[in-house]
Amino acid sequence: MTTRTPGAAADPAWAAAFAAVPRAAFLPRVMWPYDEEREAFDALDLARDPEGWRRAAEADVPIVTQWDDGAHAGSGRGAHATSSASTPRLVAAMLAALDAEPGMRVLEVGTGTGWNAALLAHRLGERSVTTVEIDPGVAATARRALRRAGLRPRVVVGDGALGVPDGGPYDRIIVTCGLRRVPREWLAQVRPGGSILAPWGTAFRGRDALVRLTVRGDGTAEGPFLQVVNFMPMRAHRTAHPTFPPGLPLTDTRTGAWPPHGMWHPFPFLAGMRVERASHAVQRHDDGHTQWLYDLSGAGWTAAVRRERTGPGVVVRRAGERPLWDELLAAWEWWRSAGEPPVGRFGLSVDDKGETPWLDRPDRPVDATV
Ligand SMILES: C[S@@+](CC[C@H](N)C(=O)[O-])C[C@H]1O[C@@H](n2cnc3c(N)ncnc32)[C@H](O)[C@@H]1O
Incomplete structure (x- = not known):
């Protein structure tokens, strides 16, 4: 496992928050960090291997903190990872891309461990930050960790696809679970000119790309993709796998x-x-x-x-x-x-008719380019 300084902030404006709020304070005693060499998530128990646990907490790797929506117990791996702490480098890159400043109101969708909400609350002030988590147990654990860290952003238990209307209008929404479509409720909860930063993808592959959508006042939004990322999908956006009839030719x-x-x-x-x-x-x-x-x-x-x-x-x-x-x-x-264009040349338009990915310009939809 490679060890790097966690949260080496991509943007100096966030450096104080990363220095004050360590990821380790938001991680459970038993957790499953990703081992790059073995390409697997293996359990680490703080009681049994305190040094290994600390090393993993400080490494630039994702750490699974829940399997199978909490139905899985014990230190083995479950079938599906359903909550995690993202890599510090990605958390830092997303906060830099969010372009949020003190005085702005931010909604985070996907509280998870609470670490990202803590970083937001540290820099923007706890009254400016609302975070919503669908899993009540995950939200309760995050709330406790936030309190231990001396931070009290608003933690809401609910379906983040609906947003949190009574906390808005927001200047920014930051989403830490993968979307297959952009919930239109959010467009009404972001002030015109504000933005939504979210992992967006299709059912095709468990990889998304971060998209930064600028919200207009007319219920539409548009913006570029930034980089490929790997997030667990929003609960209602998981791909349902079909069963195949026997005897297919x-x-x-x-x-x-x-x-x-x-x-x-x-x-x-x-x-x-x-x-x-x-x-x-x-x-x-x-x-x-x-x-x-x-x-x-x-x-x-x-x-x-x-x-x-x-x-x-x-x-x-x-x-x-x-x-x-x-x-x-x-x-x-x-x-x-098309010359193998990178993800950064693509973008997404969202309106009442649907979601349209495009190459270079909104008037060049992907499905019309040859
Ligand atoms: C990668 S984790 C979030 C990491 C988190 N931001 C952190 O700092 O640790 C994704 C989280 O999204 C939550 N989630 C999935 N669907 C959701 C939904 N519809 N509304 C709110 N949260 C959801 C999952 O339960 C999970 O805890």
């Missing part, structure tokens, strides 16, 4: 094409803007990878396998009629023919 083909699938590569995030009603997962083998594609209505799946053992090339097994691999290759060709 199987087709095997061989190809050479292999679109990029790396954890932080922009393409899987951008592909979701082109390949609709589908999801994508990557399975790692000791000598290669499988890219899985699922039609979200249950009409079929595709597994594309590239392994050293089976020689060069990619074996594509398709179940059902939908040509998901061809759709992914078409999206890759679209991205390459």
